[in-house]
Amino acid sequence: xxxxxxxxFNPRSVAVVxxxxxxxxxxxxxxxxxxxxxxxxxxxxVNPGRREVMGRPACSSxxxxxxxxxxAILVVPAARVVDQVRMCAQRGVxxxxxxxxxxxxxxxxxxxxxxxxxxxxATEARIPVVGPNTFGLVNLxxxxxxxxxxxxxxxxxxxxxxxxxxxxxxxLLAFLxxxxxxxxxxxxxxGNRCNVEFAHLLEYLVEDPTTxxxxxxxxxxxxxxxxxxxxxxxxxxxxxxxxxxxxGDVADLASRSHTGSLxxxxxxxxxxxRQAGLLTADSAxxxxxxxxxxxxxxxxxxxxxxxxxxxxxxxVAACDVCEAEGLxxxxxxxxxxxxxxxxxxxxxxxxxxVDMGPAWHDSVAMRAIVQVAMEAPDTDAILLLIMFASxxxxxxxxxxxxxxxxxxxxxxxxxxSAPPGVWERELKDLVRxxxxxxxxxxxxxxxxxxxxxxxAGCGR
Amino acid sequence: xxxxxxxxFNPRSVAVVxxxxxxxxxxxxxxxxxxxxxxxxxxxxVNPGRREVMGRPACSSxxxxxxxxxxAILVVPAARVVDQVRMCAQRGVxxxxxxxxxxxxxxxxxxxxxxxxxxxxATEARIPVVGPNTFGLVNLxxxxxxxxxxxxxxxxxxxxxxxxxxxxxxxLLAFLxxxxxxxxxxxxxxGNRCNVEFAHLLEYLVEDPTTxxxxxxxxxxxxxxxxxxxxxxxxxxxxxxxxxxxxGDVADLASRSHTGSLxxxxxxxxxxxRQAGLLTADSAxxxxxxxxxxxxxxxxxxxxxxxxxxxxxxxVAACDVCEAEGLxxxxxxxxxxxxxxxxxxxxxxxxxxVDMGPAWHDSVAMRAIVQVAMEAPDTDAILLLIMFASxxxxxxxxxxxxxxxxxxxxxxxxxxSAPPGVWERELKDLVRxxxxxxxxxxxxxxxxxxxxxxxAGCGR
Numbered sequence: 001x002x003x004x005x006x007x008x009f010n011p012r013s014v015a016v017v018x019x020x021x022x023x024x025x026x027x028x029x030x031x032x033x034x035x036x037x038x039x040x041x042x043x044x045x046v047n048p049g050r051r052e053v054m055g056r057p058a059c060s061s062x063x064x065x066x067x068x069x070x071x072a073i074l075v076v077p078a079a080r081v082v083d084q085v086r087m088c089a090q091r092g093v094x095x096x097x098x099x100x101x102x103x104x105x106x107x108x109x110x111x112x113x114x115x116x117x118x119x120x121x122a123t124e125a126r127i128p129v130v131g132p133n134t135f136g137l138v139n140l141x142x143x144x145x146x147x148x149x150x151x152x153x154x155x156x157x158x159x160x161x162x163x164x165x166x167x168x169x170x171x172l173l174a175f176l177x178x179x180x181x182x183x184x185x186x187x188x189x190x191g192n193r194c195n196v197e198f199a200h201l202l203e204y205l206v207e208d209p210t211t212x213x214x215x216x217x218x219x220x221x222x223x224x225x226x227x228x229x230x231x232x233x234x235x236x237x238x239x240x241x242x243x244x245x246x247x248g249d250v251a252d253l254a255s256r257s258h259t260g261s262l263x264x265x266x267x268x269x270x271x272x273x274r275q276a277g278l279l280t281a282d283s284a285x286x287x288x289x290x291x292x293x294x295x296x297x298x299x300x301x302x303x304x305x306x307x308x309x310x311x312x313x314x315x316v317a318a319c320d321v322c323e324a325e326g327l328x329x330x331x332x333x334x335x336x337x338x339x340x341x342x343x344x345x346x347x348x349x350x351x352x353x354v355d356m357g358p359a360w361h362d363s364v365a366m367r368a369i370v371q372v373a374m375e376a377p378d379t380d381a382i383l384l385l386i387m388f389a390s391x392x393x394x395x396x397x398x399x400x401x402x403x404x405x406x407x408x409x410x411x412x413x414x415x416x417s418a419p420p421g422v423w424e425r426e427l428k429d430l431v432r433x434x435x436x437x438x439x440x441x442x443x444x445x446x447x448x449x450x451x452x453x454x455x456a457g458c459g460r
Numbered sequence: 461x462x463x464x465x466x467x468x469f470n471p472r473s474v475a476v477v478x479x480x481x482x483x484x485x486x487x488x489x490x491x492x493x494x495x496x497x498x499x500x501x502x503x504x505x506v507n508p509g510r511r512e513v514m515g516r517p518a519c520s521s522x523x524x525x526x527x528x529x530x531x532a533i534l535v536v537p538a539a540r541v542v543d544q545v546r547m548c549a550q551r552g553v554x555x556x557x558x559x560x561x562x563x564x565x566x567x568x569x570x571x572x573x574x575x576x577x578x579x580x581x582a583t584e585a586r587i588p589v590v591g592p593n594t595f596g597l598v599n600l601x602x603x604x605x606x607x608x609x610x611x612x613x614x615x616x617x618x619x620x621x622x623x624x625x626x627x628x629x630x631x632l633l634a635f636l637x638x639x640x641x642x643x644x645x646x647x648x649x650x651g652n653r654c655n656v657e658f659a660h661l662l663e664y665l666v667e668d669p670t671t672x673x674x675x676x677x678x679x680x681x682x683x684x685x686x687x688x689x690x691x692x693x694x695x696x697x698x699x700x701x702x703x704x705x706x707x708g709d710v711a712d713l714a715s716r717s718h719t720g721s722l723x724x725x726x727x728x729x730x731x732x733x734r735q736a737g738l739l740t741a742d743s744a745x746x747x748x749x750x751x752x753x754x755x756x757x758x759x760x761x762x763x764x765x766x767x768x769x770x771x772x773x774x775x776v777a778a779c780d781v782c783e784a785e786g787l788x789x790x791x792x793x794x795x796x797x798x799x800x801x802x803x804x805x806x807x808x809x810x811x812x813x814v815d816m817g818p819a820w821h822d823s824v825a826m827r828a829i830v831q832v833a834m835e836a837p838d839t840d841a842i843l844l845l846i847m848f849a850s851x852x853x854x855x856x857x858x859x860x861x862x863x864x865x866x867x868x869x870x871x872x873x874x875x876x877s878a879p880p881g882v883w884e885r886e887l888k889d890l891v892r893x894x895x896x897x898x899x900x901x902x903x904x905x906x907x908x909x910x911x912x913x914x915x916a917g918c919g920r
Contacts, residue, residue: 024821029850101818107806135849149849151879166773168817171847175877176900219776245776248783283903284777313626316679316705317744323708346567357628358561361484387631389595389609390489417635419611440636443743 003128003196005204007094009139009186011070012041014146015062015093017084018075018100019045019053026099027075029148030136037145037153044069061087068092073136073146078102081132082117089125096122097146098131104192105133119194128200134191135167140184141210147189158183159212159295160288163201165190169217173288181431182292185210197223199230206237213294215287216242216278224269228276235277239294239455242278243287244269279454289444290451296437297411299456302380303328305449306373307353309442310360310386310395314415315353318383318442325450327381329353336376343368361391363398371402374410381411381449385442388418396426403435412436413449463588463656465664467554469599469646471530472501474606475522475553477544478535478560479505479513486559487535489608490596497605497613504529521547528552533596533606538562541592542577549585556582557606558591564652565593579654588660594651595627600644601670607649618643619672619755620748623661625650629677633748641891642752645670657683659690666697673754675747676702676738684729688736695737699754699915702738703747704729739914749904750911756897757871759916762840763788765909766833767813769902770820770846770855774875775813778843778902785910787841789813796836803828821851823858831862834870841871841909845902848878856886863895872896873909 014034020027027047031054034043045053048060059065062072062084072093074084078100088096103115115132122129130137136147140157155174160182164170167189174187185208188201198216205211221227231240247266273280279294281287305327309315322329331351332340341350343365349355354373359365366386373382386395396416403412414436416427430436439445474494480487487507491514494503505513508520519525522532522544532553534544538560548556563575575592582589590597596607600617615634620642624630627649634647645668648661658676665671681687691700707726733740739754741747765787769775782789791811792800801810803825809815814833819825826846833842846855856876863872874896876887890896899905 023851026851032850148851151848151850151882154879164773166771166776167849168769168771168775168845168847169773169777171771171849172774172875172877172901175848175879178879217773219773245773245780247780284901285903309628311626311628311631313624313629313677313679313705314632315628316626317629320705320707385628387628388611388635389627389631390492390611391483391486391608415632417632419614419635419638422611441632441744443745 003126003200004094005128005196005200007070008097008128008130008137009144010142011095011144013044013067013069013071014039014041015044015046015059015065015069015072016075017046017062017072019047019058021050021053026148029150030073030075030099033145033147033150033153036150038143039145040143062091062093063087070094071146072096074098074100076100078111078114082114082121085118085121089121089127093127096127096129097134097136098129098191098194099134099136099148101133103132115192115194123195128196129194130188130196131191132194134189135170137186137188139186152187154178155187156181156183158185159210160184160215160291161186161205161208161211161213162215162217163188163190163198164217165219166217169284172284173217176285176288180292181428182288183295193222197226199226202230202234202240206234212238213291214238214240215291216240217287218242218244219246224272228272231276231278236457240278241281241287241290241294241451242273243281243284244273279451285444286447289439289448293411293413293437293448293452294455296434297413297452298408299452300380300411301456303453304378304380305329305383306332306376306379307383307385308369308373309353309355310366310392311357312349312355314385314387314442315349315355318385318446319353321443321446322383322450325447327450327453332376333378336372336378339372340369343372360389363395366395367398367402370399379410381413381452383445383449384412384414384416384436385445386416388422396423396430400426400430403430404433406435408434411449411452413445413452414438415440415442415445463586463660464554465588465660467530468557468588468590468597469604470602471555471604473504473527473529473531474499474501475504475506475519475525475529475532476535477506477522477532479507479518481510481513486608489610490533490535490559490606493605493607493610493613496610498603499605500603522551522553523547530554531557531606533557533559535559538571538574542574542581545578545581549581549587553587556587556589557594557596558589558651558654559594559596559608561593563592575652575654583655588656589654590648590656591651592654594649595630597646597648599646612647614638616641616643618645619670620644620675620751621646621665621668621671621673622675622677623648623650623658624677625679626677629744632744633677636745636748640752641888642748643755653682657686659686662690662694662700666694672698673751674698674700675751676700677747678702678704679706684732688732691736691738696917700738701741701747701750701754701911702733703741703744704733739911745904746907749899749908753871753873753897753908753912754915756894757873757912758868759912760840760871763913764838764840765789765843766792766836766839767843767845768829768833769813769815770826770852771817772809772815774845774847774902775809775815778845778906779813781903781906782843782910785907787910787913792836793838796832796838799832800829803832820849823855826855827858827862830859839870841873841912843905843909844872844874844876844896845905846876848882856883856890860886860890863890864893866895868894871909871912873905873912874898875900875902875905
């Protein structure tokens with residue numbers, strides 16, 4: 001079954017079934033998200049017991065909205081959801097998000113039966129349903145916050161789209177992203193996956209102009225083959241990164257989707273993911289780190305990394321990661337090396353990695369070294385690692401002058417670290433202007449660069 | 461050779477040899493660190509060409525200071541260091557930090573010769589020397605910032621002491637720590653290790669009342685046996701965590717201390733470290749994460765972890781890490797389980813891990829579940845994972861009421877995550893009051909807990 005998913009993400013009108021003015025109800029928080037998020041389409045609260053909700057006239061049912069809504073968000077008790085879905089189908093609603101819980105995630109069979117009814121009704125009417133048992137979804141580019149968490153609207157619009165089986169993980173990744181200035185296009189909580197699966201969303205997202213990278217958090221898959229086939233089919237269209245949890249026995253049981261599945265299955269999954277062209281992350285942080293680099297950097301043409309570091313230690317730590325991840329930190333060709341030698345005093349680490357430390361007081365030399373690496377034919381990517389010290393305060397200004405504006409041809413992945421409040425504006429500008437991506441540690445920067453190399457299709 | 465190291469960390473007077481008013485000189489930044497850091501002892505700038513530096517009367521040489529300084533910080537060209545050390549010895553200086561570079565880290569032999577001269581002179585005079593080629597050292601509890609980076613004084617005084625072979629890594633860890641509110645006792649850049657080695661500092665630090673955990677960043681070790689013997693001897697006195705880089709061939713060469721050493725040596729080191737009772741971290745972030753938990757949490761009596769989560773996804777991710785790290789996420793005994801069952805509706809995950817999600821709107825129930833786990837005889841540690849959502853905003857207040865003040869008997873390691881600005885004060889209070897430690901992700905929280913278990917001496 002193929003759905004028209006655009007009404008989920010770019011609806012002209014939204015009905016909130018179960019809208020409420022009572023903060024103890026999720027229907028309150030969903031209304032708040034829509035209203036405070038600045039959604040520019042029509043919003044129709046639906047609640048038979050109210051004349052208005054949050055100052056907007058309420059409809060007594062979805063049948064009473066001025067027009068058939070493009071999107072209906074259901075936040076009513078599970079027992080009433082089937083009726084509401086039927087009403088939505090009759091009314092010509094084009095898409096549904098079911099936030100209500102109490103379906104397949106329950107221990108007893110009644111929940112699964114209820115969910116089957118919902119799926120059958122919706123699929124017959126060709127209505128895509130996100131959920132049930134989800135926090136909702138967000139499209140930052142449409143200012144659509146169709147979730148129970150108004151704070152999702154604080155995300156910066158950008159080019160990472162997150163598909164997640166867990167609302168909690170979506171919240172975590174969003175909050176981490178807010179702190180790090182990550183730009184998101186869409187965040188989708190798939191919940192129990194009634195009739196919209198990962199595969200459907202991937203097909204839509206590879207065509208979505210505001211999505212450059214697709215990040216996925218997965219617990220259990222009822223139909224892993226469908227996802228793998230779809231990713232194989234879409235391979236090369238856009239980078240896709242997956243973080244699959246449920247490695248161990250307890251974790252696997254806890255994810256509840258593969259009760260009784262074998263230990264070791266995790267490794268099978270990882271292999272199958274890689275074969276299908278999916279990049280695999282091993283933590284929430286790695287999923288986000290990879291997505292940021294993939295959304296913002298050009299892919300390297302090869303695996304040769306120049307490590308340019310303001311201090312030796314961070315370079316060694318990054319070098320470890322590069323080597324473990326299959327990147328090449330190899331000696332420069334003579335012309336590159338000669339150019340660098342002329343910029344640094346005759347101290348130890350002038351070869352790759354380059355310790356620019358001896359030039360700490362000399363922003364001009366640091367700038368020139370970075371320029372050499374940017375132009376060097378024997379360098380495919382740059383890892384730039386500079387820890388603030390009182391004496392090197394000016395280096396970011398010198399680098400800004402070199403790096404912006406430019407059309408980046410090689411990725412520059414950085415760990416430029418400073419005390420809170422220092423270098424913040426310069427860093428923000430460098431990142432905003434696309435000059436580089438920045439990570440909190442050299443190791444995470446190196447790992448993000450390795451994802452770029454993997455995505456270039458030449459790695460691993 | 462045993463040294464009296466206390467004059468390095470708690471000097472009554474400090475001479476800065478090479479003090480300057482010129483921001484292009486490191487001697488300026490060192491003076492700034494001392495003065496702005498609020499050091500309460502006597503500070504004597506030494507510079508024969510100046511009558512005063514930063515408004516303080518300058519001495520023409522270390523021989524002219526009013527009294528023999530407890531600590532002399534040398535920031536003069538390498539060629540002048542030997543003479544200065546000789547003068548310090550004659551003057552009765554009790555300890556020295558040599559910030560100047562240009563010694564053993566140089567490619568040619570002249571640097572090593574110079575360093576040998578320094579070491580011989582200082583050791584004959586029984587003067588401990590930190591450096592050369594170091595950023596310096598900091599003792600937050602004495603407000604002593606004997607480094608070239610004034611911003612180290614922004615660190616919160618606390619109980620983590622960091623010993624680092626890299627100034628860059630010290631800066632990185634300090635900046636990460638500032639962002640996360642980590643409290644430090646001391647930060648020491650060992651530099652080229654002229655006569656003060658890791659082993660000397662460990663012996664001092666196990667007696668240091670403000671040091672609860674010792675974190676080490678190591679590149680190459682000239683005398684690994686000395687360190688291993690010392691840690692074995694001090695085993696059990698205080699937790700020690702080590703992050704050793706230089707795994708790969710290039711990284712190993714780059715660290716320059718083991719030119720030509722064999723690949724695979726890294727694994728030998730890891731094994732030797734563990735046998736000597738050192739905990740091993742595999743990244744800068746892990747080193748800091750482990751140190752924070754070890755400095756602030758009681759050690760668990762066993763390996764049974766209760767995972768209490770506001771959302772299922774983060775619990776599954778944490779569960780993966782727990783299982784991989786040898787922690788036990790096992791079903792509760794009947795009394796514990798019965799108590800939890802009464803607090804949650806009959807949904808899926810009421811066993812370990814416990815998904816408190818269905819009680820999202822019910823802070824009282826969440827509080828009660830945490831209390832059950834705190835008192836449960838079948839639980840040695842608690843992983844508490846709650847992602848903010850608009851509707852659960854009140855949960856931290858309810859938990860504060862339960863968790864503070866208390867004498868913690870079991871570690872509570874948390875990932876309580878929220879948008880910037882939300883929950884910040886509540887979290888700060890909970891951490892300050894010792895109720896829990898908090899990490900940015902469930903995986904990092906779980907890994908930190910695993911370090912507590914390893915430190916308890918029963919693990920791995």
